[in-house]
Amino acid sequence: MPEKNRQSTDWSLSAVVAGFVAVLVGFASSVAIVFQAASAFGADQAVMASWIGVLGFAMGITCIGFSWYFKAPVLTAWSTPGAALLASSLTDVTLPQAVGVFIFSAALTLLLGLSGWFDKVASRIPLPIAAAMLAGILLKFGLAIFSSMQTLPLLVLVMLVLFLLAKRFIPRYAVPLVLCGGLLFCLLSAQLDFSTVELRWVELVWITPSWSLPALLGVGIPLFLVTMTSQNIPGLAVLRASGYQVPVSPLLSWTGFITILTAPFGNFSINLAAITAAICSGPEAHPDATKRYTAGIAAGVFYLLTGLAGATVVALFAAFPEALVATVAGVALLGTIAANLAIASADTPHRDAAMLTFLVTASGVSFFGIASAFWGLVVGVLTMLLLNWRRGGL
Numbered sequence: 001m002p003e004k005n006r007q008s009t010d011w012s013l014s015a016v017v018a019g020f021v022a023v024l025v026g027f028a029s030s031v032a033i034v035f036q037a038a039s040a041f042g043a044d045q046a047v048m049a050s051w052i053g054v055l056g057f058a059m060g061i062t063c064i065g066f067s068w069y070f071k072a073p074v075l076t077a078w079s080t081p082g083a084a085l086l087a088s089s090l091t092d093v094t095l096p097q098a099v100g101v102f103i104f105s106a107a108l109t110l111l112l113g114l115s116g117w118f119d120k121v122a123s124r125i126p127l128p129i130a131a132a133m134l135a136g137i138l139l140k141f142g143l144a145i146f147s148s149m150q151t152l153p154l155l156v157l158v159m160l161v162l163f164l165l166a167k168r169f170i171p172r173y174a175v176p177l178v179l180c181g182g183l184l185f186c187l188l189s190a191q192l193d194f195s196t197v198e199l200r201w202v203e204l205v206w207i208t209p210s211w212s213l214p215a216l217l218g219v220g221i222p223l224f225l226v227t228m229t230s231q232n233i234p235g236l237a238v239l240r241a242s243g244y245q246v247p248v249s250p251l252l253s254w255t256g257f258i259t260i261l262t263a264p265f266g267n268f269s270i271n272l273a274a275i276t277a278a279i280c281s282g283p284e285a286h287p288d289a290t291k292r293y294t295a296g297i298a299a300g301v302f303y304l305l306t307g308l309a310g311a312t313v314v315a316l317f318a319a320f321p322e323a324l325v326a327t328v329a330g331v332a333l334l335g336t337i338a339a340n341l342a343i344a345s346a347d348t349p350h351r352d353a354a355m356l357t358f359l360v361t362a363s364g365v366s367f368f369g370i371a372s373a374f375w376g377l378v379v380g381v382l383t384m385l386l387l388n389w390r391r392g393g394l
Contacts, residue, residue: 010291017176018285018332019298022276023306024320025329026077034078037086037268043095046205051266053202056307058262058270060300062255067296072244073280075235075296076255077273079227086223086268093219096210102268103209104220105227106259109271113252118232129380130237132344132354136361137234137373138278138337145330148323158185159327175284175332182324191321200312204265227271229374235272241340242281243289248272279329282336353383 034055038048059076066074082105086098093101112118149156162181166174186192236248255270279285280295344354357380365372 011294012286012291013176014173014284015280015286015292015295016298017179018280018282018292018295019300020302021175021179021328021332022075022273022279022295022299023302025279025325025332026273026276027306034083037083038266046203047095047207047266049200049202050205051268053204053307054262054265054267055270056303056305058258058267060302060304060307062258062270063300063303064297065300066246066251066254067293067300070244070246071290071293072239072246073242073277073285073292073296074239074244074246074251075273075277075280075299076270077231077276078267079223079231079269079271082223082227082231082269086219093212093215094210095207097212097215098219098268099207099209099263100211101215101220101223102263103260104216105223105269106256106263108221108224108256109227109252109269110256110260112228113249113254113256116249118228118252119247119249125377125381126350126353126384127240128344128346128348128350128354129357129377129384131241131340132357132380133361133373133376134234134237134241134274134278135337135340135344136358136363136376137274138333138340139362140364141275141326141329141333142337143330144326148326152191152321152323155182155185155189155191155321155323156327158182159324159331163331175328178331179328182328186321186324192319194319199309201308206264207266209264223269227269231271231274233377234274234373235277238274238277238281239272241343242278242336244281275329275333278336279332282333282339284332284335349388350384352387353380356380356383 034051035048038051043051055078059078062076063074066072066076145156145160159178159182163174163178166177170177183192232248232252239246239248251272255272259267259270276299277296280299281289281292285295286292341358344358345351348354357376359376360379361372361376363372365375367375
């Protein structure tokens with residue numbers, strides 16, 4: 001079959017919906033933190049819209065390019081922990097100095113990608129430990145299905161029943177049906193309010209960077225470290241656990257390079273995605289793992305659309321009830337959570353280390369501003385080294 005025709009048959013409704021759900025979850029879950037970061041140094045509405053626009057463009061281009069080139073669902077995202085760091089660290093930094101911080105942090109990412117060091121270190125982490133870390137990260141999304149029942153119990157119950165029926169009779173379209181059913185329920189029960197949503201195209205605002213050594217060292221380096229430990233390591237774990245052996249060094253290099261180019265418009269950091277990538281790399285996106293790259297491309301298209309509409313899309317996503325977003329994300333990730341728990345708990349020499357990795361990651365502990373995913377990985381690797389010390393190596 002010619003390549004063009006083969007790729008046309010790779011597309012499916014479930015893959016497109018997985019891409020949409022990934023973008024919905026990505027925006028709805030953390031866009032408020034991005035606004036907080038932008039307002040930390042007095043950014044006005046035009047600058048905030050520019051931030052959302054350029055982030056959408058950068059993520060859209062990289063998602064489409066990476067997924068098409070590597071034929072894998074490689075998704076990028078803004079650094080949510082990085083945005084949280086900026087929101088608390090930029091109070092004494094001017095807007096041009098903040099742009100300088102973005103460029104400096106991205107340059108460090110570019111240099112790390114070109115060096116190949118990240119790839120060499122990551123290849124030494126056994127699959128059970130990487131899978132355990134990913135399961136620990138995703139666990140809260142599965143639990144959120146049921147914690148959402150406290151606010152909108154009937155909505156969540158209807159969506160769960162739809163999911164179970166769809167899994168029984170048409171499993172390939174389970175997540176699309178849950179999303180459509182949830183939206184229909186919200187419309188019929190008047191829980192969606194689009195009255196404040198109006199279409200406005202984004203206008204990018206250029207900010208010429210300036211350089212402050214205290215800001216570069218005090219904010220730029222922590223931004224780089226937080227993004228690496230809390231975003232890129234889990235993002236790589238998603239790809240590895242799903243069976244995609246994509247070289248990470250080119251991904252780091254390109255995300256760093258694109259961030260440098262777009263930082264003056266408000267791109268503070270894009271990196272490998274973890275949560276949204278898990279949505280697009282699971283069996284719900286496509287039963288054939290070799291065709292799930294189309295979900296990554298679909299996500300990229302939706303990101304480009306969000307970039308064009310800027311703040312309008314943010315307002316649209318804000319109209320969805322939190323319980324709807326949480327339930328859709330939870331059911332979309334159930335298969336991925338189960339698969340990674342199975343890998344982590346398999347009877348292998350690394351099971352104890354994997355279980356400790358899972359527990360530490362799921363606990364949400366944070367030290368020195370570094371998230372639990374990194375500490376779970378540290379505990380797992382140290383446990384692995386200790387338990388295998390007398391067994392003749394790893």
